[in-house]
Amino acid sequence: MVRLDEHEISFPDPLLYDGHEGVIAFGGDLSVERVWFAYTLGIFPWYNPDEEILWWCPDPRFVLFPDRLHVSKSMRKILNRNVFTFTENQDFRAVISNCQQIRRRDQSGTWLSDELMQSFIQLHEYGLAKSVEVWQDGALVGGFYGIQMGRVFCGESMFAKVSNASKAGFIHFVETHRNELDIIDCQSHTDHLESLGAEMISKKEFLTILYQNNERR
Incomplete structure (x- = not known):
């Protein structure tokens, strides 16, 4: 792994450097400039708050192509019943705070410092970052946030306080923006997103899509 200089915003080229189990660098800082630059390279921070910052670019990469979204019959029924309503960028702080605080199975803490x-x-x-809010009877019951780079959306974290809330929000987001997105970066595998059609692709394929997108922006 490469140690980053806190006074210089740079990363090893993820196309040329594999790192260790997807970690290609550590250290540096979390300035807005560095975090944004990392995402334009396909790199994201993921670490425990009491440890050094780790920067990842895993191979393979877990992604969703919008035209391959899978919606089960049971989820379609829930969506058709209008159990939830959806907004975007209405309360980013509440969404990210809930993502930090929500208790997750098999996790004793949070990675979101x-x-x-x-x-x-x-x-x-x-x-440069957006949120999706899921509401039920006027209460915020789910949502997620991520980084928007042209036709690439890099999902970061989601939460749900009631069953199916985050899944419904994700489906709504993909179906609403299907024609505006080439790919959604889900970073690492979860059964939750796999059930919606997310799949593994090579790091090279993901970075090729991302860099082509960057050239168009």
Whole structure:
């Protein structure tokens, strides 16, 4: 792994450097400039708050192609019943706070540190990060947030306080923006997203799509 210089915003080329189990660098800082630059290279921070910052670009990469979204019959019934309503960018802070605080199975803590949260909040204020909110009877019951780069959306974290809330929000987002997105980066495998059609592709394929997108922006 490469140790980053706190005074220089740079990363090893993820196309040329494999790192260790997907970790290609450590250290540096969480400035908005560095975090944004990392995402344009296909790199994301993921670490325990009491440890050094780790920067990842795994191979393979877990992604969803919007035209391969799978919606089960049971989920389609829930969506057709209008159990939930959806908004975008209406309460980014509440979404990211819930993502940090929600208790997850087999996890004793959170990877989302206060410092990283502030970086994402700033990115949202600059129009580079977005949130999707899921409401039920006027209450925020689910949602997710991520980084938007042209036709690539890099999902970061989601939460649900009631059954199917985050899944419904994700489906709504993909179906609403299907023609505006080439790929959704889900980063690492989850059964939850696999059931919706997410799949593994090579790092090279993902970075090729991302870099072509960057050239168009």
